[in-house]
Amino acid sequence: MLGFHEDAILLSGPAGTGLKTRILGKYYEFWWKITSGGESKRNEFPTAIVDMNAGSGELYIKELGRTLLGSAGHAMQLKFDLGYPTDALKLAFVEEDPQCFSHLQNVIRKRWPSLRLDQATGPIDRNTSGVYLFSLPLEDAVETVGLLNLGNSIYFFDPLLHVEMETIERVARSLIKYFFQRGTEFIIFVFTSDWFTGREYAWRKSLAPRPATSPRETWTGSEAETVASANSLFGDEDWQENVLNGASRNERQDAFIDEYRRRLMKWFRWVLPLPFIPKRGQLYHLVFCSNFEDGVKVTRDFYCLYTGNPRFNPDNQTAYEKFVARFPETTRGLWGFQRPIQWKILWHIIRYCEGGICDYGCKGIKEKGTREGVKAAMRWLSNEGYLRQLEGVPSAWASIPRYQLDWDKVRETLALLPPSKLKPITPEHFQRKQRRRS
């Protein structure tokens, strides 16, 4: 049941929520340290965290009997409590539910009494507090938030049900204006299993379990409604073929999140869904979308650290020896620790490009040589079978080629295995970890 415990949103399931907020907090901190220019630039670059479903800033976990910071609370903590020079970090909180919004103001009053709430909720041109509060539906807030001149920004979408692809597209289109422009990241919460099992919140109309096979004539009224909602999540009906079939629920859940990932790749180079199990039988994802390879890599590393998934740590030396034995001509004229550009690019893709997806514009690829040198090396990698054109994903810039690493070829010739599929943390694993810590 949804409700409030004092000012905190009432939730159940310690594993999912605890992890989700902790990872989010860590990620905000990491992300801000880099995008603000770091210590050497005195963190002066403008940055922003835009929380599109801010909630009240606090979450109360019934099973733990504890209040944790929610997403907005973590953003506030980064700006005000961690001792960093965060003057150039702006926070924008959007909350459509008036009750939640009023609790959010209470939480700010209680925990951050020096923040001028009259300014934070007032006209943006007279607000010097660095924090902007909008009591608006997400769709109506997009334009106003766009006026804030934000710099590098994370947009967090954490709706109760789902956010429509149309909204995601509107925000993306207004922020990502040229080919995979960096500076905007999205994190989207998707309650994946809910689409299959229905939702238990009594005050909301329950979502019907997803029909296992496609024929529309057999759907009940609420099943048809669920499908219509999912159509708005995906922005089309094409997902149905891969999801509404007779496969097991786990397989269909995987297909569901993969369909979602692919659609987001229209605007983002990399989309990484991180799985969480809040309760046995439930599954949700935090979907990280970025055009910045370091961001995605560290997100994965963070997740692995917190969940016990193995970190991806391929053996560079052995793989390089195999590469040289196979392509000795690429090392001609090199000496000592110099490496051929083909190898440097290939290694970068293996190590840093999530899912092996890449293009000429990736920062770490671009910097490996001259424009022509990089293009020639990518062509070489395609000819040798390491890269193929990426297919089956939309792109906002369809004329610019994108590539996909062929992991079979890498496995065969360099004896490297791809990163393992991320396993969601189970409640039992989380409890053991908590006990070890206390």
Ligand SMILES: C[S@@+](CC[C@H](N)C(=O)[O-])C[C@H]1O[C@@H](n2cnc3c(N)ncnc32)[C@H](O)[C@@H]1O
């Ligand atoms: C899961 S909550 C957002 C939580 C927030 N992002 C966090 O991590 O702390 C998603 C949305 O559900 C709605 N909501 C949550 N709890 C509610 C409550 N008790 N009453 C009304 N709306 C609620 C709010 O609009 C909120 O933005």
